[in-house]
Each structure stands twice: as structure tokens, then as C-alpha cells.
Amino acid sequence: MASILVTGGSGLIGSNLCNLLKSKGHSVFVLSRSKTKKSNTFYWNIDKNYIDKEAIINTDYIIHLAGAGIADKRWTTARKKVLVDSRVKSTNLLFQKVKELNPNLKGFISASGIGYYGAITSEKTYFENDTPHNDFLSKICMLWEKETAKFNSLKIRTVIFRTGIVISKEGGALEKIIKPIKLGIGAALGTGKQYMPWIAMEDLCNMYLSAIENIEIKGIYNAVTPENITNTMFTKITAKTLKKTLWLPNIPAFILKILLGELAIMLLEGSKVSSEKIKKTGFKFKYNSLENYLNKTLN
Numbered sequence: 252m253a254s255i256l257v258t259g260g261s262g263l264i265g266s267n268l269c270n271l272l273k274s275k276g277h278s279v280f281v282l283s284r285s286k287t288k289k290s291n292t293f294y295w296n297i298d299k300n301y302i303d304k305e306a307i308i309n310t311d312y313i314i315h316l317a318g319a320g321i322a323d324k325r326w327t328t329a330r331k332k333v334l335v336d337s338r339v340k341s342t343n344l345l346f347q348k349v350k351e352l353n354p355n356l357k358g359f360i361s362a363s364g365i366g367y368y369g370a371i372t373s374e375k376t377y378f379e380n381d382t383p384h385n386d387f388l389s390k391i392c393m394l395w396e397k398e399t400a401k402f403n404s405l406k407i408r409t410v411i412f413r414t415g416i417v418i419s420k421e422g423g424a425l426e427k428i429i430k431p432i433k434l435g436i437g438a439a440l441g442t443g444k445q446y447m448p449w450i451a452m453e454d455l456c457n458m459y460l461s462a463i464e465n466i467e468i469k470g471i472y473n474a475v476t477p478e479n480i481t482n483t484m485f486t487k488i489t490a491k492t493l494k495k496t497l498w499l500p501n502i503p504a505f506i507l508k509i510l511l512g513e514l515a516i517m518l519l520e521g522s523k524v525s526s527e528k529i530k531k532t533g534f535k536f537k538y539n540s541l542e543n544y545l546n547k548t549l550n
């Protein structure tokens with residue numbers, strides 16, 4: 252059984268993942284910006300280049316999920332810096348500490364996002380070897396992945412999951428989609444034709460687990476289900492599951508842009524993303540259909 256350090260382990264994905272890893276018998280530790288007396292939580296301060304040494308020296312794997320919430324606030328210049336630094340500077344700090352303390356680290360596994368491919372609506376399917384786009388989200392992902400790749404220079408197995416929209420009944424995107432539908436004011440966004448590559452929380456956590464158990468998994472993988480659905484389809488399936496009627500026209504793009512600023516492109520654009528590479532490792536998705544997943548989790 253392995254000793255695993257999860258940065259951002261207190262978050263939506265992290266807390267689910269920690270529970271799964273513990274249930275498989277692993278020793279799980281969280282690296283957090285909050286000082287706590289919990290025996291399984293270590294402290295770090297990214298701005299001060301500080302990490303509790305004990306967090307690093309006995310760890311077999313680091314799973315790096317920490318990062319300020321991408322869709323939590325408008326993307327002002329200051330907010331953009333927080334979004335980048337919380338991912339890139341944090342990765343660099345982990346790299347520097349691993350280099351300095353030289354633990355017997357067997358793997359560094361990091362989140363990234365399908366935002367790497369850019370906020371573009373098209374019929375193209377994006378694969379792991381596609382080049383990044385040049386908008387803000389692509390830049391964050393590119394810088395984050397570049398920093399992560401430094402672990403290769405220490406001969407440490409490195410895995411990156413370019414994650415789609417994580418669907419979970421506990422929060423995140425689904426909560427925001429469900430709220431207006433329950434209130435009877437749900438509607439598709441913009442043209443509604445943008446794809447929404449998604450992944451069920453359970454499948455994503457199982458993917459991280461498989462990255463620990465299967466040493467053949469190395470490099471970059473898209474973490475999305477094989478199903479390609481548009482925003483209109485997503486909205487309709489969610490309403491159907493909740494037994495609610497959609498009667499409003501699509502919410503115009505300009506309204507979302509006024510309300511959210513540049514961040515609105517995350518909601519208004521999207522293409523298909525391939526899951527072939529992770530499937531070739533033998534990984535099996537439990538949920539290939541949003542309808543089945545929502546029926547199971549919401550009803």
C-alpha cells in the first residue's frame with residue numbers, strides 16, 4: 252500500500268479521491284493552505300515557498316489538484332494571476348522540495364484541463380497531441396503542464412489528466428446547471444451547440460487510482476467520457492431527469508458576457524475531446540451516458 256499526498260485534497264475532487272484511496276488501503280495525506288491539527292493534513296504556503304518537510308519525505312505519490320477556482324470569480328488581471336500562480340508556482344514549489352529532499356517518489360500525478368485545447372466550438376475532436384490554443388485557459392494549462400513535466404527530469408513517472416467538466420451531485424458544474432432548471436428558468440446557453448466534454452466524479456477518481464496502480468500509465472491523458480454531448484443536449488437531459496420543463500429560449504451569449512466577462516467563453520464554447528488514449532490503457536468507464544449517470548445520482 253502506498254503513502255499518497257494530495258494537494259487540494261480538501262476540494263471537490265480531492266475529498267472524493269481521498270475517500271477512494273483510503274478505501275483501497277492507502278495512507279492518504281492532504282497538503283493544505285489551512286493550518287489544522289488533523290494528523291493527516293500538512294501545511295504549505297506557496298507565496299513563502301514553504302511546505303512541511305514531513306509531507307514530502309515519506310510520500311510515494313503526489314497527486315496535485317490544488318488551484319484557485321477557475322469559474323469562481325470574474326477574470327480580472329489580479330484574479331488571473333491567482334489562477335496561474337496557484338497552479339504553476341505550486342507545482343514549482345513541489346518540484347523544488349522533491350529535488351531538495353529526494354524522497355523515494357514513484358509518481359507525480361497532476362490535474363490539468365481540456366481548456367488546453369481552447370474555447371472553440373467546432374466538430375473537430377481534440378487528442379492529447381494537439382497543440383494548445385492561445386486563450387487564457389489554454390495558457391494556464393500549458394504553463395501548468397510544462398511545470399509538471401519537470402518531474403521527468405528527476406526520472407519520476409509523471410501523469411497529467413486533462414480533465415473535462417466533472418459531474419458530481421455534491422457540487423461543481425452540475426449544481427450550477429440544476430439550480431435554474433429546478434426554479435423553472437433553465438435554458439441552454441448561447442447557441443447551445445457547444446460541446447461539453449464531461450466525466451463522472453467516480454470515473455475520474457478511478458482514473459487517478461489506476462494511475463497509481465498501473466505503471467504503464469505515463470504522460471498526458473484526456474479525462475472525459477466517450478460520450479459527446481452539446482450544451483442543449485446536456486440541459487435537456489438534466490431537465491428530463493429532474494422532471495422539469497424547459498420553456499425559455501437559449502440565454503443569449505451577450506448576457507453571459509455582461510454578467511461574467513471573459514469567463515463566459517468557458518460556458519459558450521467547446522469541442523469534442525477524445526478518451527481513446529486512456530481507454531487503450533485498459534481503463535473502463537463506469538458511466539458513458541449522462542442520462543444513466545444523472546438517473547442514478549439525482550433520482
Ligand SMILES: NC(=O)c1ccc[n+]([C@@H]2O[C@H](COP(=O)([O-])OP(=O)(O)OC[C@H]3O[C@@H](n4cnc5c(N)ncnc54)[C@H](OP(=O)(O)O)[C@@H]3O)[C@@H](O)[C@H]2O)c1
Binds near residue numbers: 265316337363364416
Ligand atoms: N471540477 C472540475 O470540473 C474540474 C475540471 C477540470 C479541471 N479541474 C481541476 O482539478 C483541480 C481540483 O478541482 P476541484 O473541483 O476539486 O477544485 P476545488 O473544489 O476548488 O478544490 C481545489 C483546492 O485547491 C486549494 N486551493 C484553492 N485556492 C487555492 C490557491 N489560491 N492556492 C493554492 N491552493 C488553492 C484548496 O485547498 P486548501 O484550501 O486546503 O488549500 C481547494 O480545496 C483544480 O486544479 C481544477 O482546476 C477541475
